[in-house]
Each structure stands twice: as structure tokens, then as C-alpha cells.
Amino acid sequence: MVRISIVLVGSACLFFSAPQQAPPAPAPARGPAPSLVRPMTPTKAPDAAGFLQRWLVLEPIRVVGQLTDSAVQAVVKKEYFSNQFTVIPRDGDRVTVGDESLGWHAIDTVNYNVNLYHFAYALSKPTSNVLFWAVTSVEASSDMSGVRLAIGSNAASVWWLNGQEVIGLYNDRQAVIDDGVSKRLTLKKGPNVIRAAIVNAGGATDFCARFLDRDDTPIKGLVVRLNAGGKDAVDTGSREPR
Amino acid sequence: MMSRSAAAAAILLLTRPFALDGDIGLHDPSTVIQADGKFYVYATGNGLPFSVSDDGWTWRRAGSVMQAVPGGRPGPDVIARGGNNSWAPDIIRVGDKYYMYYSAPGTQPKAAIGLLVGKTLDPTSPNYKWEDAGPVVWSDGVEDSNAIDPGVFRDPANGTMWLTYGSYFGYIRLVELDPKTGKRLYPERKPVNIAINSEASVMIFREGWYYLLVTHGSCCAGANSSYNIRMGRSRKVAGPFVDNMGVDMLQGGGKLFAGSSGRYIGPGHFGLLDLGDGVQKFSCHYEADLDRGGISVLDIRPLLWRDGWPVAGDNLTAGTYEIESARTGTALEMAVQGAPVGGARGRGGRAGGAGRGEGGPPPPIPAQDPAQVSANWPAGPVDVRMAPYMLQAQQKWAITPVANAGGYPGAPYFKITIAGTDRALAATSEAELVVLPAFTGAPEQLWRLDQLADGTYRIMPKAVPNSSDALALSAVGSSMPTLARFRADSDRQRWILKTP
Numbered sequence: 001m002v003r004i005s006i007v008l009v010g011s012a013c014l015f016f017s018a019p020q021q022a023p024p025a026p027a028p029a030r031g032p033a034p035s036l037v038r039p040m041t042p043t044k045a046p047d048a049a050g051f052l053q054r055w056l057v058l059e060p061i062r063v064v065g066q067l068t069d070s071a072v073q074a075v076v077k078k079e080y081f082s083n084q085f086t087v088i089p090r091d092g093d094r095v096t097v098g099d100e101s102l103g104w105h106a107i108d109t110v111n112y113n114v115n116l117y118h119f120a121y122a123l124s125k126p127t128s129n130v131l132f133w134a135v136t137s138v139e140a141s142s143d144m145s146g147v148r149l150a151i152g153s154n155a156a157s158v159w160w161l162n163g164q165e166v167i168g169l170y171n172d173r174q175a176v177i178d179d180g181v182s183k184r185l186t187l188k189k190g191p192n193v194i195r196a197a198i199v200n201a202g203g204a205t206d207f208c209a210r211f212l213d214r215d216d217t218p219i220k221g222l223v224v225r226l227n228a229g230g231k232d233a234v235d236t237g238s239r240e241p242r
Numbered sequence: 243m244m245s246r247s248a249a250a251a252a253i254l255l256l257t258r259p260f261a262l263d264g265d266i267g268l269h270d271p272s273t274v275i276q277a278d279g280k281f282y283v284y285a286t287g288n289g290l291p292f293s294v295s296d297d298g299w300t301w302r303r304a305g306s307v308m309q310a311v312p313g314g315r316p317g318p319d320v321i322a323r324g325g326n327n328s329w330a331p332d333i334i335r336v337g338d339k340y341y342m343y344y345s346a347p348g349t350q351p352k353a354a355i356g357l358l359v360g361k362t363l364d365p366t367s368p369n370y371k372w373e374d375a376g377p378v379v380w381s382d383g384v385e386d387s388n389a390i391d392p393g394v395f396r397d398p399a400n401g402t403m404w405l406t407y408g409s410y411f412g413y414i415r416l417v418e419l420d421p422k423t424g425k426r427l428y429p430e431r432k433p434v435n436i437a438i439n440s441e442a443s444v445m446i447f448r449e450g451w452y453y454l455l456v457t458h459g460s461c462c463a464g465a466n467s468s469y470n471i472r473m474g475r476s477r478k479v480a481g482p483f484v485d486n487m488g489v490d491m492l493q494g495g496g497k498l499f500a501g502s503s504g505r506y507i508g509p510g511h512f513g514l515l516d517l518g519d520g521v522q523k524f525s526c527h528y529e530a531d532l533d534r535g536g537i538s539v540l541d542i543r544p545l546l547w548r549d550g551w552p553v554a555g556d557n558l559t560a561g562t563y564e565i566e567s568a569r570t571g572t573a574l575e576m577a578v579q580g581a582p583v584g585g586a587r588g589r590g591g592r593a594g595g596a597g598r599g600e601g602g603p604p605p606p607i608p609a610q611d612p613a614q615v616s617a618n619w620p621a622g623p624v625d626v627r628m629a630p631y632m633l634q635a636q637q638k639w640a641i642t643p644v645a646n647a648g649g650y651p652g653a654p655y656f657k658i659t660i661a662g663t664d665r666a667l668a669a670t671s672e673a674e675l676v677v678l679p680a681f682t683g684a685p686e687q688l689w690r691l692d693q694l695a696d697g698t699y700r701i702m703p704k705a706v707p708n709s710s711d712a713l714a715l716s717a718v719g720s721s722m723p724t725l726a727r728f729r730a731d732s733d734r735q736r737w738i739l740k741t742p
Contacts, residue, residue, distance in 0.1 A: 060550050171629075181722035184673070216718055
């Protein structure tokens with residue numbers, strides 16, 4: 001996909017995209033994330049293999065990059081910002097973690113996976129010993145039982161669906177399609193919020209996610225909509241000013 | 243208190259593969275046939291004795307066929323063509339009828355193969371009886387044939403039906419049968435010779451090949467019997483049947499399928515038991531089971547396929563195994579934080595990551611014992627997941643037969659526990675998996691392990707709580723096992739058992 005100019009989000013260049021506003025400030029831009037683009041449509045369907053390609057991703061939080069079960073659980077369960085387990089952020093929202101202000105970015109990946117290394121590198125953010133939060137909202141046209149959330153992540157990750165923890169993957173690992181798979185669960189009619197915490201110790205970092213039906217076939221008949229924040233949010237929480 | 247015989251049986255279960263349970267002493271078994279949820283097998287002996295099993299594992303004697311035949315013996319025409327004996331039957335279901343072919347030898351090689359026709363195999367049914375349909379083939383005592391040991395075959399490719407028969411006097415012969423009557427379709431035609439120097443012939447079909455399985459060697463001498471099962475194959479039902487070295491079975495060829503092994507001497511009388519979903523087993527008898535005083539016994543074993551040939555599999559031996567997904571290559575484990583075997587080591591392998599040092603190679607690292615690493619394991623139920631196999635304690639499973647818990651064709655149910663502990667793999671009411679703190683013998687903790695044609699295993703709980711579905715252990719993802727309906731066309735439910 002070819003975009004014709006660069007939009008700056010927050011303090012750094014993330015995307016190739018159409019110009020929408022003037023750059024707010026000089027940024028230590030490293031160049032655009034080659035696999036990520038700004039969402040240009042209100043909704044986005046999963047790709048042909050059912051992968052969810054639209055996400056809100058928070059700039060990385062610096063953590064100790066230990067990847068054992070207990071270390072990852074401790075890292076992701078620590079509260080870094082208000083309502084971190086319930087908030088449905090909007091593009092451009094900012095939170096403060098320690099003394100650092102971090103922004104949420106709405107992104108579409110052009111691939112099956114979301115390349116967090118591209119994401120962080122383009123923002124001149126660290127890629128090692130970091131924690132990424134990612135959120136998306138998937139709309140189902142009716143209740144769907146017996147489905148599974150299926151993800152891959154580099155490296156460890158913990159995943160929640162509608163507030164329930166459903167997957168934990170630990171130790172150093174590559175993002176393999178359908179590596180971590182939830183037990184059978186129900187997607188309810190309307191929006192369903194997926195929340196992920198990905199911990200990377202070093203090197204490449206990415207994730208992928210899709211839903212499988214009761215026959216383990218990828219589900220494509222879903223709609224990803226990220227404007228569910230604000231008045232439509234499950235829990236808007238308290239936001240810091242943009 | 244466990245009886246002495248039960249205790250002995252339990253010990254046998256723990257130490258070796260098993261030749262079924264119950265009253266399994268018989269000789270020259272027919273194909274094992276399923277009917278109305280039961281398994282039946284018919285054998286040589288006075289009046290054609292038969293045995294029945296509810297699960298294919300535990301067998302009991304159920305009487306003799308001739309008790310249900312008018313006159314209580316072979317029909318007069320059969321006796322006239324052969325003699326008043328009843329040996330080595332075979333059986334097939336066609337529509338709503340069962341055809342039983344049996345040997346009625348006189349002074350061999352004068353012999354006949356008679357046909358009995360019945361509508362049910364259940365001796366308690368009011369419809370239970372066998373009607374004499376007369377002789378089908380015979381040998382006159384002079385020709386190069388001994389008309390015993392029938393093997394009946396229905397060609398899945400076109401529905402035609404065939405009978406092979408014969409013993410060491412001359413040839414194994416083939417005639418075509420009429421599925422409507424069970425008798426010869428073309429009685430005027432000369433039987434086709436397809437093999438020599440053998441007996442107990444039967445044919446099976448797979449992927450365009452007809453396989454003729456016969457028994458070579460001598461029978462009926464206990465542990466001194468040289469019986470062994472051999473085979474050839476052909477693209478045509480009438481042969482030529484050629485072995486793996488290109489030798490025609492009419493010239494004595496035959497690739498070995500099963501010979502004596504373990505504590506069993508002289509396998510013979512192959513029979514295919516197709517359980518569906520790609521699960522195939524075979525029945526045979528051993529001339530001598532050394533653990534049962536050297537008597538002849540029935541067995542049921544996995545039927546594998548390799549390079550276009552059937553291979554005799556062995557029933558699972560109790561032991562400690564890695565359970566590896568054929569789909570993902572990851573291994574089943576109890577979901578606890580693992581600890582590296584021998585402790586944390588850096589590049590080069592030295593403890594503390596010191597790398598290569600002075601003084602020669604370091605000492606061996608002992609196997610990881612649960613007692614070393616289980617201090618932080620939860621006391622209650624623990625989830626199950628999959629991970630790269632690294633020889634850790636939570637990844638090693640003891641697979642142990644459970645006495646007096648029933649079984650399935652060829653094997654008893656097993657418990658699957660973390661080796662060195664009593665923590666037991668179980669099915670949940672949500673059709674997922676859990677490791678429970680202790681084995682209780684509940685049906686959801688009993689496991690059936692069927693070896694599939696490629697040598698992998700299908701692993702199924704005896705029961706899933708609140709469900710009547712037959713489900714199998716399934717790799718739904720690289721790190722996630724579950725229970726799902728078995729799909730023969732997928733690696734999802736195929737598991738490789740490796741000894742750690």
C-alpha cells in the first residue's frame with residue numbers, strides 16, 4: 001500500500017497517510033512503520049484468514065523483560081495507569097506512566113500480524129524490555145458460543161475478552177498463528193473488547209489474533225470498530241487530556 | 243481384597259502389552275465382527291465355539307454356533323462333501339444377513355466349506371438361529387487343494403464378494419460369491435489359484451491394492467509352533483499376489499506381517515477389524531501365550547500402514563512418555579512454571595553460564611524429578627497446555643493400564659498421570675482438560691489410546707462429563723489442547739508417544 005505523505009501522531013512519525021493536520025513539533029522521526037497505516041474507514045472486517053487488523057496500541061512501557069509465568073503475570077497485573085483493565089481508549093489519548101506520557105495510536109496492519117517493533121521504532125520508543133497494551137473492539141451480529149480467541153505473540157502475552165482473562169503465553173517465543181488459544185467462550189451480540197498485554201525482552205516483537213469457530217475455522221463475519229470509546233465505551237474511565 | 247488372579251493380571255498389565263482380558267482361549271478365530279454394540283468372534287472347536295465382548299477388551303464364552311443350527315451339526319451335503327467337523331470359520335454381514343463360512347473337513351484333504359445364514363448374532367434374540375445353506379466349495383481329497391480355512395472379502399471398490407480358502411495341500415484358491423445368497427456366483431467356473439504353502443487366507447483392500455494375508459509355518463504345537471502371518475499384494479483381486487521382493491505367492495512368496503514376539507508364539511489367522519475414522523486393528527490368535535500357560539489365545543492389535551504395506555502394531559506398553567502433538571510438535575504439559583533440567587545454565591552449558599572450563603566434561607545431569615520442582619505447583623486442579631518439550635517434570639506422563647475398568651478393542655483403559663505423582667489428566671464438563679490432584683478412577687480420568695495407521699495415537703477419554711459425544715485430545719493451537727471430535731483427515735488429534 002502506498003501513501004503519499006506522512007502524518008505525525010503525538011511526537012513521532014508512525015504512518016504513511018494522507019495529511020490531516022500540521023506537525024505539532026519536530027520529532028526524532030526514524031521513518032514510518034512499514035507495516036502500519038492509519039485507519040481510514042469507520043470499520044474494518046477481519047482479513048481473509050480472520051485476522052484482526054485494527055488496534056489501539058499504547059506506546060511501550062518500560063519494564064523488566066523477564067518472561068517466566070510468574071514474572072509476566074506480575075508485570076501485566078501491575079497498575080500503570082487508571083482503568084488500564086477497562087478503558088477503551090481513543091486514538092490520541094494519552095496516559096502517564098511514572099514520569100512518562102504515553103499515547104494511544106489507532107493502527108491498521110497491512111499484514112496478518114501487528115508488528116510492535118515497527119510501531120515502537122517508528123516512534124523512537126524502546127523495543128526491548130517493554131510492555132505493550134493493545135485494545136480492540138469486535139462487533140458480533142449475534143451471540144456466538146463455542147468460539148475461541150486464537151493469538152500468537154512475540155514474546156509473552158496475556159489476553160482478556162470482555163474483562164475475563166482467557167489466554168496466557170509465557171517465555172521467549174515467536175508469534176505463531178494460533179499459538180495461544182482460549183477455552184471455548186461466547187462472543188456476545190454487539191461490541192466485545194479484546195485487551196492484550198505483550199511483554200518483550202529483546203529483538204522482534206509482534207502479535208496476531210483472530211477468532212475460531214467451533215470447528216476451528218477462522219471467523220470472518222465480524223466488524224472491528226474503534227470509535228466505541230467515549231460515550232459508547234464499556235468503561236470510559238478517566239482520561240488525561242490529549 | 244484383590245483376588246490372586248486379579249492381582250496377577252494387574253501385574254501383567256503393568257509390565258507388557260496384553261492379549262486381551264477374560265476368557266480368550268481359542269484357535270483359528272474368525273474376523274472379529276461388531277453387531278448391536280457387541281463384538282463377536284468364532285473359532286475352531288466342537289460346534290464352532292464363539293465368544294462375545296461388550297467392549298472388545300474383556301471376552302466371555304457364549305456357546306457354540308451349531309447349537310443354533312437345525313440338527314446341531316453341519317448339513318448333510320456339507321458332511322458328504324467334507325466331513326463332520328467344524329473348524330476355522332469366517333463371517334461377514336451383507337445387508338440384513340450374516341454369512342458364516344466354516345471348514346468341515348473329513349480326512350484331509352477331503353474337505354468342504356459350508357455356509358450358515360443368520361439374521362442376528364445375539365443368542366438371546368428370538369430371531370437367533372443359523373440356517374444351513376450347504377457347501378460352497380470342497381476338495382475331493384485328490385486335487386491340489388484342501389478346502390478349509392475360509393476367508394470372506396467384500397470388495398469396497400465395487401461390492402463384489404470373494405472367498406479365499408485352502409491349506410497346505412496344494413493351493414490357496416479364490417472364488418467369487420453372490421452377495422444375495424452367499425453361495426458361488428459362478429459355480430461352473432474353475433477356482434483361481436492365488437498362493438501355495440499357506441493357510442488361513444483372507445484379503446483386504448486399501449488404496450487400489452488387494453492384499454492377501456496368509457499364515458505360514460506349522461500350527462497346533464504350542465510353543466513349538468512356527469506360525470507366522472505373511473502377505474502379498476496385487477492390483478487385481480485375482481492376483482498375481484507378489485511380495486515386497488517380487489516373489490509371487492504362487493511360488494511361496496510372502497512378506498512377513500507378524501511373527502512371534504514378546505511372550506507370544508505363533509501368530510496366525512489374520513482378521514481385519516475396521517473401527518472407522520481411520521482406526522484399523524487386526525485380530526489373530528497366538529499358538530502359545532507364555533503368560534497363560536502356553537495356551538492359544540485371541541489378540542487384537544493396531545494395524546499400521548507403511549510404504550504401501552500393512553504393519554502389525556503393538557498395543558501400548560505401560561511407561562512414561564512425552565505426548566507430542568503431530569500437528570504442532572509441542573508437548574502436553576501441566577500448566578505450571580517450568581524449571582530447566584539441571585538448573586539455569588548459560589551458553590556453553592555450565593551452571594551460571596561460565597561456559598567451557600578446565601577439568602574435562604562436567605558430570606551428567608540427572609532426570610528432573612517432580613520432587614525437585616513441585617514445591618510451587620498448585621495443590622488443586624491445574625490447567626493443561628502445550629509447550630516445547632524440554633524434559634521437564636510437568637511434561638512427562640505416566641501411562642498406566644487400569645485393572646477392572648474395562649477397555650476397548652485390544653487394550654484396557656489407561657490413566658495418564660504426571661510421572662512420579664498421582665496428578666491425573668481428566669476431561670472437564672466443558673470438553674476441556676485439567677490435571678486433577680489425584681486419580682479416582684472416574685470415567686473422565688480413563689483414557690483410550692488407539693494407534694492409528696501412521697503410528698500416531700488417538701487419545702480419548704472414556705467419558706466427558708455431561709456429554710455423550712466421543713471426543714479426542716486435540717491440538718487446537720500450538721499451546722492449547724482441548725477435546726474435539728476426531729477428524730481422520732487432520733493432524734489435530736494425532737499424538738506421538740515418545741519415551742523420555
